[in-house]
Amino acid sequence: xxxxxxxxxxxxxxxxxxxxxxxxxxxxxxxxxxxxxxxxxxxxxxxxxxxxxxxxxxxxxxxxxxxxxxxxxxxxxxxxxxxxxxxxxxxxxxxxxxxxxxxxxxxxxxxxxxxxxxxxxxxxxxxxxxxxxxxxxxxxxxxxxxxxxxxxxxxxxxxxxxxxxxxxxxxxxxxxxxxxxxxxxxxxxxxxxxxxxxxxxxxxxxxxxxxxxxxxxxxxxxxxxxxxxxxxxxxxxxxxxxxxxxxxxxxxxxxxxxxxxxxxxxxxxxxxxxxxxxxxxxxxxxxxxxxxxxxxxxxxxxxxxxxxxxxxxxxxxxxxxxxxxxxxxxxxxxxxxxxxxxxxxxxxxxxxxxxxxxxxxxxxxxxxxxxxxxxxxxxxxxxxxxxxxxxxxxxxxxxxxxxxxxxxxxxxxxxxxxxxxxxxxxxxxxxxxxxxxxxxxxxxx
Amino acid sequence: xxxxxxxxxxxxxxxxxxxxxxxxxxxxxxxxxxxxxxxxxxxxxxxxxxxxxxxxxxxxxxxxxxxxxxxxxxxxxxxxxxxxxxxxxxxxxxxxxxxxxxxxxx
Numbered sequence: 001x002x003x004x005x006x007x008x009x010x011x012x013x014x015x016x017x018x019x020x021x022x023x024x025x026x027x028x029x030x031x032x033x034x035x036x037x038x039x040x041x042x043x044x045x046x047x048x049x050x051x052x053x054x055x056x057x058x059x060x061x062x063x064x065x066x067x068x069x070x071x072x073x074x075x076x077x078x079x080x081x082x083x084x085x086x087x088x089x090x091x092x093x094x095x096x097x098x099x100x101x102x103x104x105x106x107x108x109x110x111x112x113x114x115x116x117x118x119x120x121x122x123x124x125x126x127x128x129x130x131x132x133x134x135x136x137x138x139x140x141x142x143x144x145x146x147x148x149x150x151x152x153x154x155x156x157x158x159x160x161x162x163x164x165x166x167x168x169x170x171x172x173x174x175x176x177x178x179x180x181x182x183x184x185x186x187x188x189x190x191x192x193x194x195x196x197x198x199x200x201x202x203x204x205x206x207x208x209x210x211x212x213x214x215x216x217x218x219x220x221x222x223x224x225x226x227x228x229x230x231x232x233x234x235x236x237x238x239x240x241x242x243x244x245x246x247x248x249x250x251x252x253x254x255x256x257x258x259x260x261x262x263x264x265x266x267x268x269x270x271x272x273x274x275x276x277x278x279x280x281x282x283x284x285x286x287x288x289x290x291x292x293x294x295x296x297x298x299x300x301x302x303x304x305x306x307x308x309x310x311x312x313x314x315x316x317x318x319x320x321x322x323x324x325x326x327x328x329x330x331x332x333x334x335x336x337x338x339x340x341x342x343x344x345x346x347x348x349x350x351x352x353x354x355x356x357x358x359x360x361x362x363x364x365x366x367x368x369x370x371x372x373x374x375x376x377x378x379x380x381x382x383x384x385x386x387x388x389x390x391x392x393x394x395x396x397x398x399x400x401x402x403x404x405x406x407x408x409x410x411x412x413x414x415x416x417x418x419x420x421x422x423x424x425x426x427x428x429x430x431x432x433x434x435x436x437x438x439x440x441x442x443x444x445x
Numbered sequence: 446x447x448x449x450x451x452x453x454x455x456x457x458x459x460x461x462x463x464x465x466x467x468x469x470x471x472x473x474x475x476x477x478x479x480x481x482x483x484x485x486x487x488x489x490x491x492x493x494x495x496x497x498x499x500x501x502x503x504x505x506x507x508x509x510x511x512x513x514x515x516x517x518x519x520x521x522x523x524x525x526x527x528x529x530x531x532x533x534x535x536x537x538x539x540x541x542x543x544x545x546x547x548x549x550x551x
Binding site for chain 2: 146149151152155219220224225227228229231233234237238241242245248279281282323327329334335336337338341344397398401402403
């Protein structure tokens with residue numbers, strides 16, 4: 001694997017490339033629509049139809065849409081490989097790896113559209129994850145193939161595209177509640193894991209905070225941000241990440257299964273997943289597994305708007321806490337903490353998510369109702385489909401990069417502290433999403 | 446699971462602020478000599494810190510009002526210990542630690 005260039009230059013960060021690719025796609029589609037060429041994007045919006053025993057239906061669909069599949073592949077292969085090159089990956093390796101991933105995603109999507117597998121609750125998201133995990137835990141992946149397995153890059157691209165499909169008015173309406181719910185859960189879970197880790201199990205305070213951030217704010221990104229902010233040791237950040245991944249993968253299966261078993265409506269179920277899943281990529285897999293767009297929308301509102309956005313503020317608070325309380329120093333003696341911490345730790349792809357939402361909302365508001373409906377069908381519809389593909393690559397990458405053997409190197413104490421947090425977080429998320437604020441989440445269409 | 450960069454940020458604003466505080470009230474040769482000594486002491490300490498960091502493999506980048514010293518091999522805790530052992534107080538610098546996912550981390 002090529003090493004990532006260690007730099008803080010903006011174009012060396014995948015967040016910005018996720019924004020450029022997604023916003024570029026949205027702007028190009030909008031311009032094409034205005035210019036009367038909306039078919040350009042709808043052509044590559046491949047939606048594999050459902051099928052049961054007769055494979056010829058799928059075969060006919062693929063033959064009929066062969067150029068569309070080719071457009072889909074060429075477009076994303078070129079933009080991801082191009083971005084990958086600037087990010088520091090070998091062009092040939094990235095292209096070959098993405099090609100393999102794309103082929104796998106076509107196969108998994110065809111299988112996931114099968115009625116029998118759907119009846120077994122094995123729709124594309126879970127199937128992609130399972131297939132990926134089976135491959136990665138039984139076969140040693142060639143190094144060149146590993147290059148294009150960029151879970152975070154694909155999920156961030158998908159999240160920005162998701163912004164285009166969520167009206168900004170919905171974000172504004174649901175945002176305050178999402179933030180309130182997220183804050184309640186984050187504060188309670190963070191405190192629980194932190195005190196369990198430090199007081200109950202005697203772990204280091206910085207380790208406790210890093211672990212707590214992973215379980216309460218936004219998963220791996222939070223462990224990385226808070227670990228950096230409080231200057232936790234590398235090994236502690238790694239253990240926290242292992243905890244997040246283990247629980248996040250387990251929750252991909254547990255939360256949708258529990259939501260379906262409890263007969264929850266898609267809106268509150270999505271909000272519950274958004275509150276109680278630990279990582280964006282895993283959360284989208286769980287929300288998509290609900291098989292209803294409303295679950296994905298409420299998940300996004302909870303996770304991206306309610307939780308991810310505030311990691312910078314948490315980082316500043318923890319940094320301040322670490323240099324004053326944990327080191328027991330006055331502000332005059334302590335190392336300086338800069339307010340810039342908020343921006344430095346802020347996940348930049350969220351800006352793209354908001355811009356995408358504002359952009360399409362303005363366009364639809366500007367058009368007359370009839371043309372607006374056509375825009376929704378001919379532009380937003382295909383974008384939704386392309387978003388689905390980026391998520392399928394994400395889910396495959398989660399599976400292909402999750403090696404259970406590699407995650408098993410930690411002691412029982414962090415596992416126990418994290419598990420206590422999960423035991424608090426999941427029921428609390430359920431009560432908030434499905435009892436206290438259920439009406440609100442039911443209202444998101 | 447993660448790579449990291451430990452960045453020691455040495456703020457140069459202290460020198461500027463010391464100058465601003467004193468420059469309007471300099472009236473005697475003695476004042477000027479003292480001012481020169483104060484600035485000299487400040488810059489000497491910064492130079493000493495830089496020498497130490499460079500000897501430990503830090504990469505130096507000059508910015509508008511600060512100096513960045515970056516290392517991908519010395520953890521933040523170790524960097525602080527090193528600086529403390531050589532007489533540099535926490536308030537004389539700021540550490541920004543950035544962790545990055547390695548391959549395969551969601």
